[in-house]
Amino acid sequence: MSETGAEKATGKQAMPDWEKRFRAPRVSLPDWAEDAPRRSLFVSNATGTYELYAWDRETGAQRQVTDRPNGTTDGVLSPDGEWIWWFDDKDGDEFGVWRRQPFAGGPDEPAVPGLDASYPAGLALGRDGGTVVVGRSTDEDGSTIHVVRPDAPDAGPAEVYRHRESAGVGDLSHDGSLIAVEHTEHGDAMHSALRVIRLDGSTVAELDDTGGGTVELGLEVLGFAPVEGDTRLLVGHQRRGRWEPMIWDIASGEESDLVLGLPGDVSAEWYPDGSALLIAHGFEARGELFRYDLASRELTRIDTPPGSVSGATARPDGAVEYMWSSAAEPPVVRSTSGDVVLDPPGMKAPGSVPVEDVWVEGPGGRVHALVQRPAGATGPLPTVFEVHGGPTWHDSDSFAAGPAAWVDHGYAVVxxxxxxxxxxxxxxxDALKHRVGLIELEDIAAVREWAVTSGLADPDRLVLAGGSWGGYLTLLGLGTQPDVWALGLAAVPVADYVTAYHDEMEALKAMDRTLLGGTPEEVPERFAASSPLTYVDQVKAPVYISAGVNDPRCPIRQIDNYVDRLAARGAVHEVYRYDAGHGSLVVDERIKQVSLELDFAARHLPPAAG
Structure with a gap:
């Protein structure tokens, strides 16, 4: 009997493909212990909630490490593989403490007694089994870094760094004597400088491309060399207008530039023996991998399929494991050995349609857009402009269950x-300064014009949608372009920029000061111009908003302020509040949210003309 026939016989309805994409078990790229590479840690949604799992590669045994109502994704293996560290917050509010559990299982215990709850700002664990470096961020203290030393474990964590601006732990050297710190003491939260300190907090070396905040160049820590006595630090820089790696020798001060000749952004990590670098190259929404031999200076491409590589790691045997997907094909953890590294049992996610690349001339240069349309559809179609968050992020040719759900329901997605x-x-x-939100909407408008004039999009059935920063741009777009959009769907958005600033976590306050050039009290006109609340009375389209009541990034009070204004003027809107933070790690909850959005669009989007 066919599946359809069986459904009729039992009266059951088949699970739609869009829901299967969310429910199908997934796994992350496994992390592995540096000195015990057979022991790994990964994240999976196998139980319906994203949690941490331990994996003994030698025996094949896997076990669930964490089990919390709102899920857990932040975890680290100690270098010796004996302990699993995980971050324990409350209901997704991102404010909590580190706990640890034996790899083989057992009770959780406080990992760093003596440290109060905070937002995390990096963690590094020494290979000696005793050195611990913890980065913290709180509204009261700003950024602090604390060290537990193996020669004085009973003394508790000692503070070795403090500053009001954002900072965090980058890495700990192989011998556990040096800490690389990323900081923004110059006041530009978008561009970090680097400082290397000893365990007592004394400074060893500084590297700063920001010019004290006057030059928009940033640095990032990519990792100390994994070799005993080696003082080389792998650093990302922007000196040629994009992210590229270089090697900075802390002892000599020598900087070794790596001119790789790749056109896009480049990141890197060490091979385990320190002889080569694993290069990740992202260009025009695709990703690829290379091996760079430090002795011969030879760059060799690692064969990966067309699409996106969202993470990669080099194993001690020289094999490279990587997470790959495309818009049409679900993610899989592969190895250059030819194997699928970790294949979760159970239902497999259905594929979707590939993306088409579109380049449109915008007011600030060529804008790249990725387009998906239902197979065989010609248009004009109802079209969802799905706007990514960040804002320092980008959409890529990678698998995404949300856009695929809209395609399944007959929409084009841009x-x-x-x-x-x-x-x-x-x-x-870095173009995103001072006219925050309005700049992004200009680029979206240019692509929207192409979508309509090309015949892809029905101009009367355009949906603006997104989460986080994408949710913010959705609400701002509905107010500043009220005659364009037929519907708005905003998840965990910034809705009232001034209130959001005062209520959000300290690190985001710093980012907002950088983007807008000051606080709401210092530049009130910029906050007003960039706040969706300023334009709420101009909104014409029906609005759907979903929000986590424990969200520290886009707090609930500022969303309530916006919703109250919609309600006061009788605007068509619906609000869904759920008990989590900035999104949800629970599969059922995520499916519910997508279902509510699809239903809202079905009820409120105008029918096709004719």
């Missing part, structure tokens, strides 16, 4: 890598 997005050079990312 995703725009507006100014502010990563992956298109430093100037494109």
């Amino acid at each position: 995703r725009v890598n507006y100014r502010g997005s990563t992956g298109y050079g430093r100037e494109w990312t």
Whole structure:
């Protein structure tokens, strides 16, 4: 009997493909212990909630490490593989403490007694089994870094760094004597400088491309060399207008530039023996991998399929494991050995349609958009402009269950890598200043014009949608372009920029000061111009908003302020509040949210003309 026949016989309805994509078990790229590479840690939604899992590669045994109502994704293996560290917050509010559990199982215990709850700002564990470096962020203290030393474990964590601006732990050297710190003491939260300190907090070396905050160049820690006595630090820089790696020798001060000749953003990590670098290259929404031999200076491409590589790691045997997907094909953890590294049992996610690349001339340069349309559809179609968050992020040719759900329901989906997005050079990312929100909407408008004039999109059935920063741009777009959009769907958005600033976590306050040039009290006109609340009375389209009541990034009070204004003027809107933070790690909850959005669009989007 066919599946359809069986459904009729039992009276059951088949699970739709869009829901299967969310429910199908997934796994992350496994992390592995540096000195016990047979022991790994990964994240999976196998139980219906994203949690941490331990994996003994030698025996094949896997076990669930965490089990919390709102899920857990932040975890680290100690270098010796004996302990699993995980971050324990409350209901997704991102404010909590580190706990640890034996790899083989057992009770959780406080990992760093003596440290109060905070937002996490990096963690590094020494190979000696005793050195611990913890980064913290709180509204009261700003950024602090604390060290537990193996020669004085009973003394508890000692503070070795403090500053009001954002900072965090980058890495700990192989011998556990040096800490690399990323900081923004110059006041530009988008561009970090680097400082290397000893365990007592004394400074060893500084590297700063920001010019004290006057030059928009940033640095990032990519990792100390994994070799005993080696003082080389792998660093990401932007000196040629995009992210590239270089090697900074802390002892000598020598900087070794790596000119790789790749056109896009480049990141890197060490091979375990320190002889080569694993290069990740992202260009025009795709990703690829290379091996760079440090002795011969030879760059060799690692064969990966067309699409996106969202993570990669080099194993001690030289094999490279990587997470790959495309818009049409679900993610899989592969190895250059030819094997699928970790294949979760159970239902497999159905594929979707591939993306088409579109380049449109915008007011700030060429804008790249990724387009998906139902197979065989010609148009004009109801079209969802799905706007990515960040804003320092970008959409790519990778598998995404949300856009695929809209395609299944007959919509075209357009995703725009507006100014502010990563992956298109430093100037494109840094263009997002002072006219925040309005700049991104100009680029979206240029792509929207192409979508309509090309015949893809029905101009009367355009949906603006997104989460986080994408939700913010959705509400701002509905108010500043009220005659264009037929519907708005905003998840965990910034809705009232001033209140959001005062209620959000300290690190985001710093980012907002950088983007807008000051606080709401210092530049009130910029906050007003960029706040959706300013334009709420101009909104014409029906609005759907979903929000986590424990969200520290886009707090609930500022969303309530916006919703109250919609309600006061009788605007068509619906609000869904759920008990979590900035999104949900629970599969049922995520499916519910997508279902509510699809239903809202079905009820409120105008019918096709004719």
